[in-house]
Amino acid sequence: MSKIEEWVEIRPQSGTDPLIVFLDFDGVLHPDPCTEAVRLFENAPRLAHALSDFPRAALVLSTAWRQGATYEQLVVLLPPELRQKVIGVTPNFSEFASTAALIPYRRQAECMRWMQQNRLQDDDWLALDDRPSGFTPYCENLIGCHPQSGFDASVSARLRSALQRHFQGRGQGVDLLIG
Numbered sequence: 001m002s003k004i005e006e007w008v009e010i011r012p013q014s015g016t017d018p019l020i021v022f023l024d025f026d027g028v029l030h031p032d033p034c035t036e037a038v039r040l041f042e043n044a045p046r047l048a049h050a051l052s053d054f055p056r057a058a059l060v061l062s063t064a065w066r067q068g069a070t071y072e073q074l075v076v077l078l079p080p081e082l083r084q085k086v087i088g089v090t091p092n093f094s095e096f097a098s099t100a101a102l103i104p105y106r107r108q109a110e111c112m113r114w115m116q117q118n119r120l121q122d123d124d125w126l127a128l129d130d131r132p133s134g135f136t137p138y139c140e141n142l143i144g145c146h147p148q149s150g151f152d153a154s155v156s157a158r159l160r161s162a163l164q165r166h167f168q169g170r171g172q173g174v175d176l177l178i179g
Contacts, residue, residue, distance in 0.1 A: 003087040018056040019166050020125040021159075022090065022111045023047075025063035025077075027130025027147035041077060043151040047128075048081035050156040054163045060114055062090045062107060062127065090114045107134030111141075126162055128155070 026032035029043045051057050059082060061074055066089045075086050090110040102109035107129060115121045127135065130147040143162060145155050 022062040022127040023059050024129040025065050028128050028145045028150045032147040044079050047151050050159050058087045059085045060088045105136050
């Protein structure tokens with residue numbers, strides 16, 4: 001059974017649905033560009049901490065790194081706390097036909113395609129990404145990161161706020177702020 005099949009199987013039958021968080025690496029988990037190997041994934045522990053109170057939040061990797069690595073090669077780069085939350089990887093934009101409206105917004109199209117492929121198109125989702133140009137203007141699902149600071153304390157607070165709203169049923173939108 002795949003990770004997504006396991007995850008869908010344990011989804012609660014009532015109450016608040018789990019939430020998918022699409023995760024970019026560059027500009028989120030470390031600076032983009034990252035010129036010092038020691039800084040790779042430096043923000044991963046902060047993300048793991050931010051997600052620690054939300055066991056029903058699952059990660060899907062939307063990073064460009066997926067184009068040169070397998071799922072297993074990508075997941076092993078993450079700390080165990082994040083690794084256990086990863087349930088999939090988005091398809092590459094070149095692998096599917098997108099709606100015309102999303103052609104300029106490839107990262108969002110990839111996220112939405114993953115949701116459709118897994119019959120979750122009606123579920124809520126968020127994306128942690130440093131490139132708002134990959135999403136429609138004012139995309140309420142995007143939690144933007146600054147490419148140099150990535151997933152810093154400010155972004156962590158915005159993610160936690162969005163997760164709390166989702167799991168406590170208080171609103172849908174996320175502030176699109178890039179620090």
